Amino acid sequence: MLSEKLLDIFALLNLQAALRDASLSNIVVGFILAAVGALAVDYAYMLYLRSKMPPGPFPLPIVGNTFSLPANKPWIYFEKLSKKYKAPLITFWIGRNPTIWINDAWCAYEILEKKAQIYSSRPRMVVFGELGSGQSSLVTMRVRNQLERDRWRIHRKLMHIGVGIQSVRGYRDIQNNESKIIAYDFLREPKEYVKHLERYATSVVSIIGFGRRVASYNDPIITEVIALMQLAADLNVPGKSFPMLMETFPILAKFPRFMPWFRHTNARGQQGGNYFFHTLAEEALDQYAQKAPSEQASMLTPYVKTLFEEGKKYNLSVPELSSLTGNLFGAGADTSSSTLATFVLACCAFPEPMKKAQAEIDRVIGPNRSPHWDDSPNLPYVNAFVKEVFRWRSVAIIGGQPHSPMQDDVYNGWFIPAGSWVQGNVWAIHHNDREFPDPDRFYPDRFFKDNDHYRPFPGERSYMTFGWGRRVCSGQALAEQGTWISVARLLWGFNIRKARDPQTGQEIDVDIFAFTNGLNMRPQPFQCDISPRSEEIRETILREAEQALNDLKVYEGETKYKMSTFYQQQRKRITEEPVIDEHGNIKIVKIKG
Numbered sequence: 135m136l137s138e139k140l141l142d143i144f145a146l147l148n149l150q151a152a153l154r155d156a157s158l159s160n161i162v163v164g165f166i167l168a169a170v171g172a173l174a175v176d177y178a179y180m181l182y183l184r185s186k187m188p189p190g191p192f193p194l195p196i197v198g199n200t201f202s203l204p205a206n207k208p209w210i211y212f213e214k215l216s217k218k219y220k221a222p223l224i225t226f227w228i229g230r231n232p233t234i235w236i237n238d239a240w241c242a243y244e245i246l247e248k249k250a251q252i253y254s255s256r257p258r259m260v261v262f263g264e265l266g267s268g269q270s271s272l273v274t275m276r277v278r279n280q281l282e283r284d285r286w287r288i289h290r291k292l293m294h295i296g297v298g299i300q301s302v303r304g305y306r307d308i309q310n311n312e313s314k315i316i317a318y319d320f321l322r323e324p325k326e327y328v329k330h331l332e333r334y335a336t337s338v339v340s341i342i343g344f345g346r347r348v349a350s351y352n353d354p355i356i357t358e359v360i361a362l363m364q365l366a367a368d369l370n371v372p373g374k375s376f377p378m379l380m381e382t383f384p385i386l387a388k389f390p391r392f393m394p395w396f397r398h399t400n401a402r403g404q405q406g407g408n409y410f411f412h413t414l415a416e417e418a419l420d421q422y423a424q425k426a427p428s429e430q431a432s433m434l435t436p437y438v439k440t441l442f443e444e445g446k447k448y449n450l451s452v453p454e455l456s457s458l459t460g461n462l463f464g465a466g467a468d469t470s471s472s473t474l475a476t477f478v479l480a481c482c483a484f485p486e487p488m489k490k491a492q493a494e495i496d497r498v499i500g501p502n503r504s505p506h507w508d509d510s511p512n513l514p515y516v517n518a519f520v521k522e523v524f525r526w527r528s529v530a531i532i533g534g535q536p537h538s539p540m541q542d543d544v545y546n547g548w549f550i551p552a553g554s555w556v557q558g559n560v561w562a563i564h565h566n567d568r569e570f571p572d573p574d575r576f577y578p579d580r581f582f583k584d585n586d587h588y589r590p591f592p593g594e595r596s597y598m599t600f601g602w603g604r605r606v607c608s609g610q611a612l613a614e615q616g617t618w619i620s621v622a623r624l625l626w627g628f629n630i631r632k633a634r635d636p637q638t639g640q641e642i643d644v645d646i647f648a649f650t651n652g653l654n655m656r657p658q659p660f661q662c663d664i665s666p667r668s669e670e671i672r673e674t675i676l677r678e679a680e681q682a683l684n685d686l687k688v689y690e691g692e693t694k695y696k697m698s699t700f701y702q703q704q705r706k707r708i709t710e711e712p713v714i715d716e717h718g719n720i721k722i723v724k725i726k727g
């Protein structure tokens with residue numbers, strides 16, 4: 135009896151286990167089927183979208199086309215795709231997210247300028263945005279709804295107070311004097327020409343922002359900040375390795391920061407640049423306050439003073455104030471100095487335009503003074519030369535961060551879904567031989583209507599170097615003004631030629647394609663020979679430098695902070711940031727370091 139009972143119990147248990155096993159395996163199978171189904175639906179939707187969008191390579195589920203990206207300079211690859219598909223716009227899927235690359239000036243103008251109202255938004259960016267300065271910074275913030283747009287407008291407005299068109303005329307003296315110092319530095323130490331250009335660009339924005347001149351190229355504000363900006367520019371190019379791979383798999387960004395794929399990303403609260411600039415700004419305000427009224431009257435009011443006063447009106451958080459000051463360096467120093475390094479390369483590779491510009495300058499100006507902006511109407515070739523510097527190898531080679539339409543749009547019969555990434559391929563636009571015949575040739579003559587290389591180009595300028603629509607570079611006027619005076623002065627003062635091998639006397643060639651890989655590109659280091667054009671010019675450079683140093687004296691000053699030691703000491707941790715709450719209101723919240 136007992137054994138029968140036991141057998142019954144065992145049979146019952148077996149049955150229960152069998153049922154449990156069956157339901158577990160059913161759940162697993164069901165889960166897999168649901169996942170495959172969801173994937174299939176998602177993929178079908180991707181393919182459906184693809185059928186309506188501009189052409190491009192066939193995407194795979196989940197990963198899209200990410201793994202077809204080249205290791206370097208994807209803008210050249212996108213230009214090739216545009217030719218392959220015979221289409222000015224191509225679609226490339228970064229994971230499940232379609233990016234539309236515009237490879238043609240007229241389309242870029244139609245879409246990003248004429249439809250700026252819907253295309254000025256910025257999409258969600260995991261790496262540069264959320265893992266960077268997030269909603270605190272004008273250059274990283276997401277702009278997808280009215281509230282975000284309002285905040286973005288405030289930042290832009292404040293940036294304009296600092297470097298907008300109305301303000302930049304007031305910065306002429308600084309740029310003029312600092313560029314006289316470039317000429318002096320080129321005389322003294324021509325081999326270090328890149329460092330002199332970096333010092334110039336950093337000093338100009340430092341005077342504007344903080345009222346402090348950067349006198350030496352060894353100042354850490356140059357060595358550290360430019361290095362950081364170059365790293366950021368290198369890391370934020372579409373790519374198939376980390377950290378950019380997080381753009382394909384955004385879920386990875388939710389993991390703790392010690393995971394290996396976060397290496398090199400901006401570890402907010404520890405090494406991020408934001409609070410550093412706030413502390414520099416506070417220091418600058420103290421230093422300014424300590425100056426005698428007569429001294430204050432003889433200098434520009436530092437932008438941070440205006441910014442901190444204005445910021446109160448808009449309830450700006452500390453990281454926001456900080457990033458607005460940091461933007462001057464982040465957006466202005468590396469870009470401006472890289473453009474001037476490109477100018478030096480162009481002179482070495484293409485000596486004829488340099489000689490032609492110098493002949494014009496000699497006719498109009500002579501050796502006893504250097505050029506000034508007032509000379510510009512009499513220097514048409516120099517003006518064309520500067521345009522060609524901006525066109526030939528534009529520093530912001532993909533036009534900065536992606537744009538994103540606020541609503542679905544149709545262009546030329548192609549569907550462009552709301553929220554997709556839209557990126558202007560400045561390389562392809564400026565390299566299209568329909569607009570710029572023989573595009574790799576540095577040839578300023580192409581901008582004269584009677585030249586056989588002249589072609590129409592959309593918009594007021596002959597280049598698209600500074601972005602588009604409402605997102606156009608806030609510092610454009612400042613950058614154009616500074617580039618003009620520096621290029622004109624260096625053309626006036628120096629012969630810039632290929633270096634010669636000291637043993638053989640042979641010219642050392644330069645490579646016009648050897649540029650860095652970041653989204654702000656500059657020439658790879660190259661040797662060149664820089665020498666004053668005459669003894670009279672040399673004397674003028676020395677005399678003008680003495681006057682410039684004297685005028686700039688009022689901006690001499692020191693900072694006690696260095697970015698590297700600042701964060702090691704954890705002097706100030708980032709503890710707050712602006713977020714939009716569930717009711718759509720902006721509020722400042724505490725964040726973990």
Ligand code: HEM
Nearest residue numbers: 465466469470473530533534535600601605607608609613
């Ligand atoms: C040759 C020099 C420069 C070039 C080629 C350049 C290029 C650009 C481009 C293409 C953008 C658009 C980015 C985007 O849409 O995401 C941009 C944005 C910006 N630039 Fe410049 N820039 C230069 C110099 C400067 C200077 C000197 C400053 C300020 C001192 C500056 C401040 C900014 C700021 C604040 C933004 C962000 C605007 C926004 O997102 O609304 N830039 N720049």
